Amino acid sequence: MDFSLTDDQVMIRDAAQDFLADKSGSEAVRAAMASEAGFDAAVWQAIGAELGWCAVAVPEELGGMGLGPVELMLIQEQAGYHLLCSPFFSTVCLGTTLLKSLGSDEAQGEFLPKVAEGSSRFASSIACGVEAKAESRSGQWLLNGVVSQVCDAGEDSLLLLFAETDDGAGLFAVPGNAEGVSIVSQTGWDASRRFATVELNDAVAAMRCDDATRLASGGRKANALSRLYVAAEQLGAAQRCLDMTVAYISERKQFGRTIASFQAIKHRCAQMMVQVEGLRSAVYGAAALAADESDVQALSMECAMAKALASDVLFHCAGEAIQLHGGVGFTEEYDPGLYFKRARASKGWLGTPEELRAEIAGVLL
Amino acid sequence: MNLLESAEDKAFREEVASWMAEHLVGEYEVLKHRGGPGDEEAYPELRKQWERELAGGGWTCVGWPKEYGGRGLSIEHQVIFHEEYARVGGPGRMGHIGEGLIGPALIAFGNEAQKAEFLPGIVKGETYWCQGYSEPSAGSDLANIQTKCWMDEDGDWRVSGQKVWTSLAMDSDWIFVIARCEPGSKGNKGLAFLLMPLDQPGVTIKPIHQLTGGAEFNEVFFDAAVARAEHIVGEPGEGWKVAMGLLAAERGVSTLGQQMHFAHELDLVIKAAKANGTASDPLIRDRIARAWSGLRVLRYNALRMLSGGADVSLGREALIYKYAWSNWHRDLGELAMDVLGPQGDVPAEDFDILRLQQVFFFSRADTIYAGTNEIQLNIMAERGLGMPKEPRGV
Numbered sequence: 181m182d183f184s185l186t187d188d189q190v191m192i193r194d195a196a197q198d199f200l201a202d203k204s205g206s207e208a209v210r211a212a213m214a215s216e217a218g219f220d221a222a223v224w225q226a227i228g229a230e231l232g233w234c235a236v237a238v239p240e241e242l243g244g245m246g247l248g249p250v251e252l253m254l255i256q257e258q259a260g261y262h263l264l265c266s267p268f269f270s271t272v273c274l275g276t277t278l279l280k281s282l283g284s285d286e287a288q289g290e291f292l293p294k295v296a297e298g299s300s301r302f303a304s305s306i307a308c309g310v311e312a313k314a315e316s317r318s319g320q321w322l323l324n325g326v327v328s329q330v331c332d333a334g335e336d337s338l339l340l341l342f343a344e345t346d347d348g349a350g351l352f353a354v355p356g357n358a359e360g361v362s363i364v365s366q367t368g369w370d371a372s373r374r375f376a377t378v379e380l381n382d383a384v385a386a387m388r389c390d391d392a393t394r395l396a397s398g399g400r401k402a403n404a405l406s407r408l409y410v411a412a413e414q415l416g417a418a419q420r421c422l423d424m425t426v427a428y429i430s431e432r433k434q435f436g437r438t439i440a441s442f443q444a445i446k447h448r449c450a451q452m453m454v455q456v457e458g459l460r461s462a463v464y465g466a467a468a469l470a471a472d473e474s475d476v477q478a479l480s481m482e483c484a485m486a487k488a489l490a491s492d493v494l495f496h497c498a499g500e501a502i503q504l505h506g507g508v509g510f511t512e513e514y515d516p517g518l519y520f521k522r523a524r525a526s527k528g529w530l531g532t533p534e535e536l537r538a539e540i541a542g543v544l545l
Numbered sequence: 546m547n548l549l550e551s552a553e554d555k556a557f558r559e560e561v562a563s564w565m566a567e568h569l570v571g572e573y574e575v576l577k578h579r580g581g582p583g584d585e586e587a588y589p590e591l592r593k594q595w596e597r598e599l600a601g602g603g604w605t606c607v608g609w610p611k612e613y614g615g616r617g618l619s620i621e622h623q624v625i626f627h628e629e630y631a632r633v634g635g636p637g638r639m640g641h642i643g644e645g646l647i648g649p650a651l652i653a654f655g656n657e658a659q660k661a662e663f664l665p666g667i668v669k670g671e672t673y674w675c676q677g678y679s680e681p682s683a684g685s686d687l688a689n690i691q692t693k694c695w696m697d698e699d700g701d702w703r704v705s706g707q708k709v710w711t712s713l714a715m716d717s718d719w720i721f722v723i724a725r726c727e728p729g730s731k732g733n734k735g736l737a738f739l740l741m742p743l744d745q746p747g748v749t750i751k752p753i754h755q756l757t758g759g760a761e762f763n764e765v766f767f768d769a770a771v772a773r774a775e776h777i778v779g780e781p782g783e784g785w786k787v788a789m790g791l792l793a794a795e796r797g798v799s800t801l802g803q804q805m806h807f808a809h810e811l812d813l814v815i816k817a818a819k820a821n822g823t824a825s826d827p828l829i830r831d832r833i834a835r836a837w838s839g840l841r842v843l844r845y846n847a848l849r850m851l852s853g854g855a856d857v858s859l860g861r862e863a864l865i866y867k868y869a870w871s872n873w874h875r876d877l878g879e880l881a882m883d884v885l886g887p888q889g890d891v892p893a894e895d896f897d898i899l900r901l902q903q904v905f906f907f908s909r910a911d912t913i914y915a916g917t918n919e920i921q922l923n924i925m926a927e928r929g930l931g932m933p934k935e936p937r938g939v
Contacts, residue, residue, distance in 0.1 A: 183852035465845030
């Protein structure tokens, strides 16, 4: 049993840290948020084609690196720290996870190599539940309905959507520019990640992607892993809230001393540290468990735990960051507000803390 | 990063588990889950006998080097031992201060004669120790020691003063004491580290009655009590170094064992909630899920502490640990009493219920001893986050 990172894992994390410090600073994030697509295409190009992050979790035989949840978790932690605006989350953490967990060999073979080389991106929903219907007509699957909270949906993305069929739910790939697909993207209070409502009117699926034998447990597994990746991002964001706060209060002087020297402030920062480090232990532990291919029930419990905790910790730390920055924390100019908005929005992604704890209690009781 | 155990580790785990299954039976059955914090007064004589049972199997002082009578286990195997010991409800260890504190201190700082005199009694479960650090004016400010010592005409040390919060003094044979040997010295300078038998005319032990109704702690008064010349550890004036080295000695190997006890307590809460129907209350369900989650955090945090290694935030996980577990435990106690309702308000006969009552009351001490919440937060802010140090009085 060893909880420390391997040299390769440290390298992946450090490379992500360096790249994002350079490409996803406060100004870059604000520019991406103000852009129409919601992300910087050049940065996304670099992530997919040069850094190979999209290949991390793709199996080697499909052109990927064949690495696992620990490596992805480490990248996500950095992405959250720097509030990266990018379809990386929807493509890798949601879409690739879905296809790997429950996709047929054919679907994986068709779509994952393109993701690995950085030439294709996925969009899928973070809402729980199946909102569309699919029917088979003359050898084609036609989808109808309205799917909410589709992450990073764009005309150039491949939508991976669950839809109800006559014999249960299935996973379908629909090109974002297909006929009968209407994408209404809205910029939320948290502009760092875009969600769309997708209307489907007899939209023709490129492929039905699920493998019937993998659907049930694969669906749970994908859900658990995606929660873990959100939690990792929230961990990074919470760490950033703490770091920016300590940096600010160590400079800011009142009453002739830095406000960092006041015990009331020290204790609040220390309490943030307790929460952030505890969360890091939880996220790393859940990732290590995921890497060990443990049973899906245990994995679901751990990832629900990590995501619920991460949502609470990030919200707390983002709120503290505003409070401890004082007046400037309330301005548009300073960054705490960006993290506060991400904290509020991400709380609900793939389950609120209350819903997740209800799941856990259901198993315990 | 790998949570899987090696075949060797699994085999060792099995060895401990089967020894416990064979020996924690018969007259010892009654000791299961007894004698932990908040319950230290339970069956002291039988628990000492159990220590000798453990010693017979070579299961005392498992982390000590073999040359001093230990088992020489690796950190991993020590963790496994403590975990398996606790999993089956192994009783609170009467010998833990000897084994975990003074023994390692003597191995590190003692001379050969001291090792030969004291270590075998600890290993065999024959000599019991308590710790004389805290004083009425030396709580959080531990270095503010007022107890004084001086050398008498025979070359022995004499000690006068008062220690407080001394666990298990009533059941112990010896005490180790830090006392001021240089008159006028201040703080951590000028202290001596002395070993003293408790059964002597100059020593008086008075129990401290706790809000729990029990009395696990004591005041220990010294009136020109004797520590023999050869029973000073290190040089006069170096007492602080020995005392601090001793606090560092434990290295967290028993934390996962402690968590096994916590898991058992959480199981008792769940059992009580199912029994009285509060398990269907959404608010109670939410809190039980929180408690379960918190325990997972403690476990992974402890694994991080024990691994160390390449993690960039090395050290921070160790800094948060005491604050994290003690506050988790206090919350568990509050949850337990809310689950029990009126049943919690009357001291229970059933130990499964009484234990939860003990957790509720005794956990108020968890956030005070071994560094209060407030001291822990100071330490985290200063050492973990690099914030300015607290000003000190002159």
